[in-house]
Amino acid sequence: MDTAVNAEARVRTWHGVLHKVLVANDIRLVTYVPDNVLKPLLADIHGDPFFDAFCVTREEEGLGIISGAWMGGKRGVLLMQTSGFATLPNVLASLCTAFQIPALMIVSERGTLGEFNYGQALVLKTMRPVLDSLALEHHTCTRLDELEFIADRTIKQAVATQAPAALILSPLLTGGKVLKP
Amino acid sequence: MTNSANSAGRATRESNTRPLNRFEITKRMVAKLTQGEAVIGGIGNTNFDLWCSGQRPENFYMLGSMGLAIPIALGVALAQPSRKVIALEGDGSLLMQLGCLSTVAIRAPRNLIIIVMDNGIYQITGAQQTATAASVDLVAVARACGLAASHWAADEADFDALFDAAQERAAPSLIALRIDDQAAVGQTEREPARIRDQFMRGIGAKGNRPVTQSPSNKI
Ligand SMILES: Cc1ncc(C[n+]2csc(CCOP(=O)(O)OP(=O)(O)O)c2C)c(N)n1
Numbered sequence: 001m002d003t004a005v006n007a008e009a010r011v012r013t014w015h016g017v018l019h020k021v022l023v024a025n026d027i028r029l030v031t032y033v034p035d036n037v038l039k040p041l042l043a044d045i046h047g048d049p050f051f052d053a054f055c056v057t058r059e060e061e062g063l064g065i066i067s068g069a070w071m072g073g074k075r076g077v078l079l080m081q082t083s084g085f086a087t088l089p090n091v092l093a094s095l096c097t098a099f100q101i102p103a104l105m106i107v108s109e110r111g112t113l114g115e116f117n118y119g120q121a122l123v124l125k126t127m128r129p130v131l132d133s134l135a136l137e138h139h140t141c142t143r144l145d146e147l148e149f150i151a152d153r154t155i156k157q158a159v160a161t162q163a164p165a166a167l168i169l170s171p172l173l174t175g176g177k178v179l180k181p
Numbered sequence: 182m183t184n185s186a187n188s189a190g191r192a193t194r195e196s197n198t199r200p201l202n203r204f205e206i207t208k209r210m211v212a213k214l215t216q217g218e219a220v221i222g223g224i225g226n227t228n229f230d231l232w233c234s235g236q237r238p239e240n241f242y243m244l245g246s247m248g249l250a251i252p253i254a255l256g257v258a259l260a261q262p263s264r265k266v267i268a269l270e271g272d273g274s275l276l277m278q279l280g281c282l283s284t285v286a287i288r289a290p291r292n293l294i295i296i297v298m299d300n301g302i303y304q305i306t307g308a309q310q311t312a313t314a315a316s317v318d319l320v321a322v323a324r325a326c327g328l329a330a331s332h333w334a335a336d337e338a339d340f341d342a343l344f345d346a347a348q349e350r351a352a353p354s355l356i357a358l359r360i361d362d363q364a365a366v367g368q369t370e371r372e373p374a375r376i377r378d379q380f381m382r383g384i385g386a387k388g389n390r391p392v393t394q395s396p397s398n399k400i
Contacts, residue, residue, distance in 0.1 A: 029259060052259065054288060056252075057280025064249035065284075068221070068256020071241065071377060073386035076256070094245025095253075098373040 014144055014173050015041035018106070019048065021151040022077065025159075027104065028052055029069045029076030031062035033084050037108040037174050041079070059084040060091045067101045075159075078103065082110040085166070086123045089130050092164060097134055102158040105166040109140070113171040116179040127168075137165040142172040194299065194318050194333060200361040201337065203298050204230045207269070209337065210296070210344060211235060218265040219257050219384050222369075223250030225305040227269040227298055229365030238383025242369045242376050248278030251285065251295055258290040261384060265292045265348060272299040272313045279322065285353050286327030294347045295323075297357040304362060323355045331355040 018041055022030075030045050030053035032038065045053045056062040059080050066076030085107050096103040110117075111124025131138045137157060139150050151167055158165035170176075207230045214220070219239045222228025227250065228242040241257075243250055254268035275282075275297055285293060301314035313319060323331035330347070334340035334356055347354035369376075381387035 029256075054284070056284055058278070060246075060249065061252045061278060061281050061284065064246065064252030064281075065256040065259070067249075068253035068258075069260040070256070071253075071381050071386060072219075072257040072260025072384060073381075074256075074260035091246045091249065095243070095249065098245065099377040100374050101377065 012144075013040070014141075014147060014169070015044050017144065017147045018151060019044045021148055021155065023048075023050055025075070025152065025155045027075045027077050027155070029066060029074055030054075030079065031056045031065050031076060032079035033057075033059055033062065033081075035079070035081040035084075035108050036177050037081070037110075037169070037171075038079055038106075041106075059087050063088060063091045063096065063103055063105075066103055067095055067099070070101050070103070076104070077106060079106045079108075081108045082124050082127055083120060085127050085130075089134075092130075092134055092136070096164040097136070100162040101164065102162050103164040104155060104158055105164065106169065107166055108169045108174060109171060110177065113176055114178050131166055134164075137161075137163060138168060139166075140168040140170050142170045144173065147173065194313065194320070194357070194359055199336070200300075201334070201340070201358050202363060203227070203300075203360050204233065204363070204366045206296075206298075206337070206340060206358060206360070207231055207234045209340065210267070211237065213341075213344060213348070214239075216265060217384070218267055219254070219261070219380075220267045220269065221250045221254040221257065223247075223268070223270040223274045225271070226365040227271055227274075229368050231269060232369040233365065233367040238379055240383070241380040244369070244371055244373055244376075248274045248281075250274065251278065251281045254293060254295070255281070255285055255288065255290065257384070258293040259288070260386070262290070262292055264384065265294060266290075267294045267296060269296050269298065271304075272297060272301065272319060273303040273311045275319060276312055276317070282323050282326040282328060282355075286323075290353055291351040293353040294344070295328075295353070295355040297355065298360050299357055300360045300362055302362060304364060308362060320355065320357050323357075328353060328355050332357070334358045 062078040111120040115121045222231035224247045250268045250270040258266040302308045
């Protein structure tokens with residue numbers, strides 16, 4: 001349960017800050033396809049009864065679910081890694097953008113700053129061009145001291161402008177994932 | 182009537198006495214909606230026939246995101262647990278997003294009804310055969326995913342009975358129908374922003390509270 005002490009401790013970690021910002025913006029529905037870097041955030045979210053959080057089988061499915069929930073009056077977010085984002089352009093274009101649905105995405109960035117999997121490195125090259133080609137707002141979060149401001153303002157802008165938006169969590173923020181020797 | 186076959190779980194895709202018609206069944210279903218039920222039409226024919234059945238404000242017409250009628254309906258169902266939500270989906274579309282059946286089964290929303298219009302073809306792209314024409318039984322797939330209340334409707338009366346039971350059930354239901362190869366009887370007006378806005382107002386998610394009370398203004 002959420003105590004004042006817990007809340008205080010949370011804001012000292014990247015996942016704690018995101019947890020706080022999601023709560024403050026009434027984002028209750030959390031869909032995700034698992035990712036190692038996101039593990040502490042998923043644990044925080046599953047541990048807080050404020051959220052309705054569950055795993056989906058594909059990122060497209062998660063985007064469909066949070067889009068439906070938004071239209072029904074409940075705010076949601078989709079959490080995934082870079083390779084998951086790469087499966088989304090059709091849905092982002094034909095559903096979220098065309099229908100003006102502020103689908104919020106949080107992407108843990110793989111493929112850079114020590115990536116060990118060439119496929120991940122290549123797929124990352126497609127992510128920002130896709131976001132830019134649809135003129136979608138996206139921010140790369142690299143510093144803990146900026147995270148709350150960027151995340152909070154990105155969510156508020158997405159809702160106000162009825163446009164999807166992505167928060168990209170850089171390894172500079174999260175530590176990323178490195179090959180264990 | 183083959184309700185007994187259905188309740189015993191013995192009806193199969195091929196046990197239908199004859200293929201049904203998508204538009205006729207859609208009209209039949211819409212005539213039963215008296216509680217403001219939300220209906221999500223999938224890509225192409227399912228949403229076109231829904232549109233042609235009369236443009237209820239609680240209808241959402243999905244354009245382009247093939248396979249997402251059920252996930253979108255699940256999202257609406259989770260947001261509004263006291264409203265029944267119905268997804269209309271084609272067999273080709275469901276085959277593209279089969280994983281969503283497992284998500285629905287695990288979440289088990291009390292208010293979700295899935296209707297699968299199975300013509301065994303991708304009708305709208307030129308009638309190429311889908312896997313249901315060869316070997317796949319989508320009701321068996323749904324049951325294997327954990328959706329116990331999944332049935333083939335043998336005829337119109339059977340559909341009525343299955344739909345009425347689904348309306349009463351406090352668990353998700355899936356009704357599949359073998360349908361003919363007809364195209365939809367018309368086409369949806371493709372104005373996504375207007376479709377979304379009317380749907381949100383139709384289900385009370387918009388237009389009933391001042392913007393200034395939005396929680397986004399607090400942090
Ligand atoms: C992701 C994606 N792939 C392919 C298409 C092209 N497409 C549009 S409708 C359709 C067939 C849909 O088949 P089904 O759901 O069985 O409905 P039917 O046309 O038979 O009524 C296809 C392949 C698309 N719109 N989106």
